[in-house]
Amino acid sequence: MSIRCPDLPFLPGFTFNPNIGKTKFNMNPKFDFIGKGNRALVERVKPNMLGPLSDKYPSIYPRGETTEIPGWIAFDKQMLCFDGFFQETLHEFKGSPFQIRKVKIYLFLEDGTIQVIEPRVENSGVAQGTLIARQRIRFPPPMDANFYDIIDFNVGREVELYGRVFKITGCDKFTRHFLNRCGIAVPDPIAAPADPYMDIRAHQRDSLQPKKPNRTSDTLGKFLANDKKILHFQGYWDDQNTEYGYVHHLQFRYYLADDTIEIKELQEESGGEPAFIFLKRGKLPKVYKELPTPGHNSDYTVLNVLGSSLSSRRYIIDPLDCGRQNIDFYTERDLSIAAVINCYGRKIVLTDCDSFTKAYYAEKYGISEFTSLHIPDRKKEVKEIPLPKDRDLPPWNGYGTHEDSAQNCITVEPKAPQKDFKKFLLYDRYGLDSHVLRFEARMKSKIPENCTRVFIISYFLSDDTMAVFEIARKNSGFKTSTFFARSKIKLPGQKVFTSKPPLCFTPQHMFVGATLIINEFEFVLLDADEYALRYMELNAGQFPKANIKLIMDKVREKLTPIYKDFVAENIPHETPVISYERLRSKLCKIMGTDFTEHEMVTISRAFSAVCYKERYDRDKIRALALTELKRYLWDDLDRLKEYLLQRDGDRSGKLSRKECYTVLKGCRLPFDNQLIERILQVVKNDGQCNLYYDDLIQFLDRKVCPMPDVPPVNIKNDLWWGSEQEPQAGILIDWCEFNKYLDLESTFKDAIGENSVKALEQKQPHS
Structure with missing residues (x-):
């Protein structure tokens, strides 16, 4: 600390240099131990030179009589509490030169820390709370080398904490007893001086109080006593005297907390559930005359306003409340069974109440009889309102679609036409089911080049729209592109500018052999994809051309009249099959123009005799597998058998396809995934996706029926399920099944003879 004469000014040349004669200018650090064996650089705090509190001797014990327990254990959770105040100067407040602020001073015995807290006072106008956080506080200069201790705090003393002087006026009971046992006398509490600032504020607050007493009633007690208590009544309002009126079943609720009423109408169709609010919650007046005027619920009535300027304006309040209207509202005393409530001109009759309401009236008013009333029935049947006829709309003007024009004529505000959302959800794309019928078509035209063009016509079942796409051939002069965008296509031969909506193509117009005129272009449907044919067959009730029964x-x-001649002429001699073209030519001659190409396609698909022979059977797959095992020198069949037996805990001799696949991959067989799938496909199974692993072991054993080596093949491509193209169904027709479905077998046997019957029994169709 610097030593100087207090009479001299604090200016350069009038002070003494404190560093004269000083040789060490460091912070006096020293290495110390934190815990056992942990060195750390710690700055030692100077000992308290004035008070007895030091590192060796506590302040309340004489030298040599200190306790063995450390202070932070002996005085844990113990503190001294002092009451005090400090004076704060006020410069901006007229009439009060200072302000008295009361505080609480806490001295923690365990470590000698001090905390100062100012209790919060409502509407004080200053920030209150913790003024000084808990910490050890030094004496003011020039004694700032030492800290405050318990001997520095007592009633009547003044302490300076960070430049602010606190006057101690009292302490609590524990502090007084503690200091007395330590030999420190504690004076009696002293009174804090009056606060002139608070006195002025109190005087101003009293002067601002209204001269008129407060007229508002305190309803908090009633709310706390009756919160969530509701009286439930059942009632009705008979509105049958008016046109289309009926009996309204109502639910009447009275809230005891604030005397408000809420009425809901019950819906008979939903089992008595509240349908909508009949009367919003609020107080219900007994007599209703007119809408209330503005300010009817004000607490004061202004008689006159005096003064012209805003600063000097005054007003006179009516002390007698001559203009106040006393409105009589419904209360709980007015409610009972058979009571008639006037709800803004509607007479509501209460017919019944719940158990809580009965118990409430029985306890408070002594009412014991609660007889329910009968709700009246309807006096007359409700007249059925005839449905309006179709509006006569003006003719279509040619702009936009017909639906848009019709919608704009119905409403003044333009709205988009409503779509069939249920149909969209029913026929929307789901997985591989696209609900799109695709047909191959050719154009009929007088221009020869147009007749060779190939088109794909797609019909979307979700919204009955069509799209035409052209697939151009090389060097044809045309390009592959969209011929007609997706939209609804009108049927030809209709009037354009009419008020009625035009007829459009439906799914029933789409079949093989049909002729479609789309925007004056004529198309002939030549074929359909597999999905379209199968969808029409599965939904044969909607598509007569795909209904095999019809x-x-x-x-x-x-x-029936010419069946014998027809059978005798078309009997196949070598095999019991007949070609598509041959049967089609015969049926077309007999059926005439009533027979379409799609019906013939349906017959050929229903009685198809095309047989399918896989390129790789069991023997070829086994030969490929043994060749792969030989190429990679794999010979660990015993371990494979051991793993299969380990998987089969029940010794049933069967394992699932997934477990067999896992074992084959785990044993590191040199097989591709496609080859493993084909092996598991040809292994014997029980019909429930369980494979006999003994057959799998024999399948991979070279010693059992050895197979010759085969040249290597591209397994990933040749064994892929999509590499073998299935033959088109309907190229060959099963003649025997066709005649059997016609249910004329006896005539058929007489006509074809014994040799043909044997051939039918031993038929072997060829692709």
């Missing part, structure tokens, strides 16, 4: 009934009707 088609065969029509064929049976035509062939």
